[in-house]
Amino acid sequence: MNISILGTGSFGTSLSMVLDDNGHSVMMYGRSNETVDEINTNHTNSRYLENIKINPSVKASTDFEEVVRHADIIVIAVPVKAVRAVSRELEKILLLQNRKVLIVHVAKGLELGTHLRVSEIINEEMSDQTASDICVLSGPSHAEEVALKSPTTVSTASIKNEGVKTIQDVFMNENFRVYVNEDLVGVEIGGALKNIIALAIGTLHGLGFGDNAKAATITRGLHEIARLGVKMGANPLTFLGLTGMGDLIVTATSEHSRNFRCGIMLAEGLTLPEAEEKMGMVVEGVNTTKAAYELSDQYGVEMPITKVLYQYLFHDISEQEAFSKLMQREKKSETDGLKDLLENQLKDWTRE
Numbered sequence: 001m002n003i004s005i006l007g008t009g010s011f012g013t014s015l016s017m018v019l020d021d022n023g024h025s026v027m028m029y030g031r032s033n034e035t036v037d038e039i040n041t042n043h044t045n046s047r048y049l050e051n052i053k054i055n056p057s058v059k060a061s062t063d064f065e066e067v068v069r070h071a072d073i074i075v076i077a078v079p080v081k082a083v084r085a086v087s088r089e090l091e092k093i094l095l096l097q098n099r100k101v102l103i104v105h106v107a108k109g110l111e112l113g114t115h116l117r118v119s120e121i122i123n124e125e126m127s128d129q130t131a132s133d134i135c136v137l138s139g140p141s142h143a144e145e146v147a148l149k150s151p152t153t154v155s156t157a158s159i160k161n162e163g164v165k166t167i168q169d170v171f172m173n174e175n176f177r178v179y180v181n182e183d184l185v186g187v188e189i190g191g192a193l194k195n196i197i198a199l200a201i202g203t204l205h206g207l208g209f210g211d212n213a214k215a216a217t218i219t220r221g222l223h224e225i226a227r228l229g230v231k232m233g234a235n236p237l238t239f240l241g242l243t244g245m246g247d248l249i250v251t252a253t254s255e256h257s258r259n260f261r262c263g264i265m266l267a268e269g270l271t272l273p274e275a276e277e278k279m280g281m282v283v284e285g286v287n288t289t290k291a292a293y294e295l296s297d298q299y300g301v302e303m304p305i306t307k308v309l310y311q312y313l314f315h316d317i318s319e320q321e322a323f324s325k326l327m328q329r330e331k332k333s334e335t336d337g338l339k340d341l342l343e344n345q346l347k348d349w350t351r352e
């Protein structure tokens with residue numbers, strides 16, 4: 001098939017290799033002349049994927065119209081804050097070309113202000129005339145490892161449940177396994193909110209906290225992700241899967257993770273803008289912490305780790321204050337706030 005990837009960052013580039021390996025004709029859209037020239041000439045993308053040779057048949061261009069015209073399937077691989085503008089432009093071009101494509105996005109986060117999930121943003125900007133379905137592809141999948149063909153498993157879900165089979169077929173190979181999931185909300189919420197927990201654990205790591213604290217933050221982090229997700233309509237079981245537990249583990253324990261590394265830099269004393277600047281790549285957990293904090297208020301869901309991280313990032317409370325706030329909360333049962341939600345929601349998802 002003809003597939004175009006919007007974004008020449010780390011993940012878009014690694015996915016271009018998966019798709020090219022699978023025999024598809026792949027074009028990438030990038031806004032930087034330098035990166036596009038490097039991909040076409042040297043078959044590398046040194047800013048985003050060091051020491052990786054990209055398949056020579058992958059082509060890149062700064063001409064958005066040309067890249068869109070190439071495709072039956074479009075992969076949106078830009079940070080969440082760019083998804084609305086890119087989708088709006090895509091809608092405009094596809095209307096001019098009088099064409100309809102299948103959309104799949106890989107962005108993990110929530111939009112600031114609207115709190116929308118990424119498929120909702122795209123759906124607001126695109127019409128039935130241009131998009132046959134809007135899918136997400138998400139799961140534990142660091143770009144650096146995908147590019148090395150290290151075995152990776154992800155899930156796909158979509159608005160109409162129509163395009164997922166095609167997405168599974170075009171991406172899947174012996175090193176890249178794709179599952180279908182019917183729970184779009186859960187898949188997107190798991191992928192977005194794990195970044196908050198990874199940022200928090202990076203900070204803990206940077207401050208020299210031990211493995212006990214990290215395990216506690218992963219476990220309690222998953223609880224609060226599930227609590228919010230379930231209130232938003234997700235299947236509780238999704239949070240035990242690749243896009244919940246799976247992505248949380250990989251992001252919260254890996255030096256590849258930009259969220260984890262950003263947390264370390266904060267613990268070392270860099271300000272948030274300094275840490276983001278030094279990273280030079282997107283740290284989705286920052287905006288998502290703010291959006292999730294506001295959502296937790298809107299849905300009346302307790303999210304103590306998100307709340308404390310929000311205060312630490314945006315209201316300058318010290319690390320010490322942050323962690324004593326978490327540890328000294330009132331006494332609770334471990335399943336408080338989860339049991340009823342899970343039981344009721346699970347019934348809905350298992351009813352035929």
Ligand SMILES: NC(=O)C1=CN([C@@H]2O[C@H](COP(=O)(O)OP(=O)(O)OC[C@H]3O[C@@H](n4cnc5c(N)ncnc54)[C@H](OP(=O)(O)O)[C@@H]3O)[C@@H](O)[C@H]2O)C=CC1
Nearest residue numbers: 007008009010011012078079082106107108142143281282
């Ligand atoms: N990296 C990973 O391992 C994974 C990332 N993801 C998710 O994928 C999304 C993209 O991440 P990733 O590739 O890592 O990000 P990077 O920071 O590596 O790259 C972002 C890319 O998006 C481009 N971009 C930004 N704004 C625009 C815009 N307005 N129009 C066109 N292009 C734009 C950048 O272009 P420029 O270079 O010109 O700035 C760059 O090519 C994120 O939501 C991330 O959470 C998901 C799974 C794994």
Ligand SMILES: O=C(CO)COP(=O)(O)O
Nearest residue numbers: 139140141142257258259
């Ligand atoms: O989502 C990812 C791996 O699944 C990448 O995480 P980071 O954005 O923290 O690098």
